[in-house]
Amino acid sequence: MFKPEDFPEAKFISVNNVTLEVFEAGEENIGNPILLCHGWPELAFSWRYQIPALVAAGYHVIAPNQRGYGKSSQPNEITHYDIKHLTDDLTALLDHYGYRSATFIGHDWGAFVVWGMALLQPNRVDKVINLALPYQERGDVPWIELMEQFLGSDYYFVHFNRQPGVADKILEQNTQQFLGNLFRKNVPLMPPEPRMEMIHLAKTTDALGEPLMSDDELAVFVSAFEESGFSASINWYRNLDRNWHLLADAQPIIDQPALMIYGARDVIPPFADIAKFVPNVEVLTLDAGHSIQQEKPQETNKAILEWLSK
Incomplete structure (x- = not known):
């Protein structure tokens, strides 16, 4: 069982007009960097099982709480x-450490940022490993507009954009219950019900599945979001259509070697055409839900390290 006190101590690094709370390990491996990018509503702490394994394999690991999270700005x-601000943060972090480029590993929203790094700053990215969220084809219609057409106004991406502040307040009033209900495993895959999923998770006392983590681990997330609130991190969602416009001129093909890891029990489906946009991709599916690296840490570490060693 992981003990939260074993996690690296925070360092505060000023980059790109913000201060990031950064957790660093493996300084003895300087010259072999990996940057870890967490999802929502998560923290760098989401990578607690990967960091020691990567350090032991010879990597200098840099895991920021990205802007809007934890004690970061x-x-x-x-x-x-x-996406420009988020990727510029990572580029500036590379500059801070004196690295021209690095391997980037992302999960959920962090995966979106890593795909964005490869599109907007390709010379700063050596390899890509992403979990849960595959490459997003840009298409002809802005993403939120498209989601609203097919998934309705209560779909949480759409709700966050069309009713700003409503969900934020409810999540902040029920932080412990929301995160405890969200971070679950062995949740049965069922068709989505006509409701705002995140508000439902914040209000329900009848969560499906089993707890993903120990009470002590969950307390790290709860404490952080009780202090920071949710609005800043939800603002990532409120830029999806803006991101769609910002990526208009980006060359859509990612040439770097890439590993895409899906969870077989995740609600996010695989992207059938991923190799069209990421020709050097290897695809792997683990028997996990959405929080792949926290639910199946040993399997995730094995997959990552074996792929990196090729």
């Missing part, structure tokens, strides 16, 4: 959470 402007 929370800019007031919604547009300061778009």
Whole structure:
């Protein structure tokens, strides 16, 4: 069982007009960097099982709480959470450490940022490993507009955009219950019900599945979001259509070697055409839900390290 006190101590690094709370390990491996990018509503702590394994394999591991999370800066402007700001943060972090480029590993929203790094800053990315969220084809219609057409106004991506502040407040009033209900495993796959899923998770006392983590681990997330609130991190969602426009001129093909890891029990489906946009991709599916690296840490570490060693 992981003990939260074993996690690296925070360092505060000023980059790109924000201060990031960064957790670093394996300084003895300087010259072989890996950057870990967490999802929502998560933290760098989501990588607690990967960091020791990567350090033992010879990597210098850098895991920031990205802007809007933990004790990292929370800019007031919604547009300061778009893909350009998020990738510029990572580029500036590389500059801070004196690295030209690095391997990037992302999960969930962090995977979106890593795909974005490869599109907007390809010379700074050596290899890509992403979990849960595959490459997103840009298409002809902005993403939120498209989701609203097919998934309705209560779909949480759409709700976050069309009713700003409503969900934020409910999540903040029920932080412990929301995160405890969200971070579950062995949740049966069922068709989505006509409701705002995140608000439902914040209000229900009848969660499906089993707890994903120990009470002590969950307390790290609860404490962080009780302090930070949710609005800053939800602002990432409020830039999806802006991101769609910002990526208009990006060359859509990612040439770097890539590993895409899906969870067989995740609600996010695989992207059948991923190799069309990421020709050097290897695809792997683990018997896990959405929080792949926390639910199946040993299997995730084995997959990552074997792929990196090729």
